[in-house]
Amino acid sequence: xxxxxxxxxxxxxxxxxxxxxxxxxxxxxxxxxxxxxxxxxxxxxxxxxxxxxxxxxxxxxxxxxxxxxxxxxxxxxxxxxxxxxxxxxxxxxxxxxxxxxxxxxxxxxxxxxxxxxxxxxxxxxxxxxxxxxxxxxxxxxxxxxxxxxxxxxxxxxxxxxxxxxxxxxxxxxxxxxxxxxxxxxxxxxxxxxxxxxxxxxxxxxxxxxxxxxxxxxxxxxxxxxxxxxxxxxxxxxxxxxxxxxxxxxxxxxxxxxxxxxxxxxxxxxxxxxxxxxxxxxxxxxxxxxxxxx
Amino acid sequence: xxxxxxxxxxxxxxxxxxxxxxxxxxxxxxxxxxxxxxxxxxxxxxxxxxxxxxxxxxxxxxxxxxxxxxxxxxxxxxxxxxxxxxxxxxxxxxxxxxxxxxxxxxxxxxxxxxxxxxxxxxxxxxxxxxxxxxxxxxxxxxxxxxxxxxxxxxxxxxxxxxxxxxxxxxxxxxxxxxxxxxxxxxxxxxxxxxxxxxxxxxxxxxxxxxxxxxxxxxxxxxxxxxxxxxxxxxxx
Numbered sequence: 315x316x317x318x319x320x321x322x323x324x325x326x327x328x329x330x331x332x333x334x335x336x337x338x339x340x341x342x343x344x345x346x347x348x349x350x351x352x353x354x355x356x357x358x359x360x361x362x363x364x365x366x367x368x369x370x371x372x373x374x375x376x377x378x379x380x381x382x383x384x385x386x387x388x389x390x391x392x393x394x395x396x397x398x399x400x401x402x403x404x405x406x407x408x409x410x411x412x413x414x415x416x417x418x419x420x421x422x423x424x425x426x427x428x429x430x431x432x433x434x435x436x437x438x439x440x441x442x443x444x445x446x447x448x449x450x451x452x453x454x455x456x457x458x459x460x461x462x463x464x465x466x467x468x469x470x471x472x473x474x475x476x477x478x479x480x481x482x483x484x485x486x487x488x489x490x491x492x493x494x495x496x497x498x499x500x501x502x503x504x505x506x507x508x509x510x511x512x513x514x515x516x517x518x519x520x521x522x523x524x525x526x527x528x529x530x531x532x533x534x535x536x537x538x539x540x541x542x543x544x545x546x547x548x549x550x551x552x553x554x555x556x557x558x559x560x561x562x563x564x565x566x567x568x569x570x571x572x573x574x575x576x577x578x579x580x581x582x583x584x585x586x587x588x589x590x591x592x593x594x595x596x597x598x599x600x601x602x603x604x605x606x607x
Numbered sequence: 608x609x610x611x612x613x614x615x616x617x618x619x620x621x622x623x624x625x626x627x628x629x630x631x632x633x634x635x636x637x638x639x640x641x642x643x644x645x646x647x648x649x650x651x652x653x654x655x656x657x658x659x660x661x662x663x664x665x666x667x668x669x670x671x672x673x674x675x676x677x678x679x680x681x682x683x684x685x686x687x688x689x690x691x692x693x694x695x696x697x698x699x700x701x702x703x704x705x706x707x708x709x710x711x712x713x714x715x716x717x718x719x720x721x722x723x724x725x726x727x728x729x730x731x732x733x734x735x736x737x738x739x740x741x742x743x744x745x746x747x748x749x750x751x752x753x754x755x756x757x758x759x760x761x762x763x764x765x766x767x768x769x770x771x772x773x774x775x776x777x778x779x780x781x782x783x784x785x786x787x788x789x790x791x792x793x794x795x796x797x798x799x800x801x802x803x804x805x806x807x808x809x810x811x812x813x814x815x816x817x818x819x820x821x822x823x824x825x826x827x828x829x830x831x832x833x834x835x836x837x838x839x840x841x842x843x
Contacts, residue, residue: 486696495682495711
């Protein structure tokens with residue numbers, strides 16, 4: 315039982331990270347209809363910036379905030395320079411651009427920051443408490459708080475502010491949005507910027523739970539995040555969070571209890587994606603809009 | 608000076624030319640209808656005015672050239688375009704749709720106006736919190752028009768508002784438009800195939816054929832024009 319609870323907590327901890335990267339994917343997908351394959355590598359670059367800042371002596375929490383701000387600007391720049399020129403092209407073209415960004419960003423990261431392993435401190439220190447036989451780490455509690463806070467702020471932004479209304483209007487009907495005077499370009503830029511920020515946050519949460527920061531650090535996370543988004547529904551922020559948690563827990567339990575999966579845990583998200591696409595292509599929370607005429 | 612003055616408008620899609628140098632005017636407070644069959648260039652004309660279609664020639668609003676400006680800039684000059692097929696925001700609620708319409712407004716009367724248009728269209732008030740995508744075609748058309756009105760428009764462009772609506776709903780819609788025009792004095796440019804109702808509602812009209820204006824006159828004149836009667840009113 316103890317082992318089960320411990321694995322469950324590990325799973326939720328990872329799930330929180332998958333959820334935050336999945337949220338970033340969903341945000342871009344909802345506002346632009348693009349699956350951003352470079353999401354993980356954008357987060358990777360930001361995580362290296364966070365590391366560089368701590369290397370210069372900046373505190374980890376401050377470093378995360380600064381790198382989120384830098385990521386915000388970079389996300390906007392990426393939309394403006396790389397995505398906008400192909401915006402009206404077929405989705406495949408945009409997809410290829412994001413895959414190109416994936417490769418380019420990974421190489422640029424290695425070029426700028428070197429290829430040796432780095433250590434990124436955790437934002438939550440290494441406190442832990444024992445409840446019975448189960449150990450609850452500060453990291454676990456911190457991750458959950460950060461996710462809860464992120465979700466709340468995103469919800470307020472999207473549902474309660476004028477900017478959020480504009481973002482949703484562009485996502486819903488870009489042409490009509492322009493006809494009421496909303497600059498769709500600006501909205502898409504903001505969508506990419508917020509999403510890149512979320513990625514920076516997710517990266518800085520995730521890397522300290524792994525042995526070291528390397529150029530490959532966030533590639534598996536992207537796969538898990540895609541699984542989470544597919545599971546929850548690509549157009550649903552709630553789905554991204556629930557999907558992330560399910561994928562995280564499924565992975566942790568599979569490692570523990572399914573012997574053959576020990577060394578190939580990446581199989582878990584692919585299996586989940588496969589099953590979801592077979593039985594519920596819109597995901598658990600995805601909407602099948604029925605339009606009446 | 609007229610509110611909207613269009614001259615020598617030419618444009619199309621890639622190599623296909625649709626508009627061949629047409630011109631017309633809309634005066635303040637008027638309802639003007641452009642009649643035309645499928646493919647005559649009605650939608651293209653209206654899209655050229657709102658900046659959605661690249662065109663050459665001249666489109667002047669209050670004597671300011673707006674041709675070549677982007678749709679956002681033209682919308683901010685309070686030209687409200689209700690596109691063909693309504694163009695509502697299906698994933699947003701009725702009230703949110705109305706708020707989106709007021710997106711570029713800086714004044715504080717937005718809530719008041721929402722209430723005003725919900726009173727004009729009581730069906731929308733009943734469905735205030737419902738998603739726009741789940742409503743019937745007629746309700747969505749009312750919503751699209753209300754959203755356009757939320758822009759405080761000086762000119763309302765309506766692209767085939769009757770498309771896909773039942774005859775009774777269409778009739779109600781045109782009555783509402785006439786009533787709105789009387790009460791608010793907002794000028795309207797309606798492109799339509801439904802000549803019968805459109806001519807009853809409009810003050811003046813133009814007939815568009817293959818991208819050119821071929822006839823013009825008051826609604827009465829057009830309604831008694833033999834060509835128009837044959838082509839659009841189903842009378843010999």
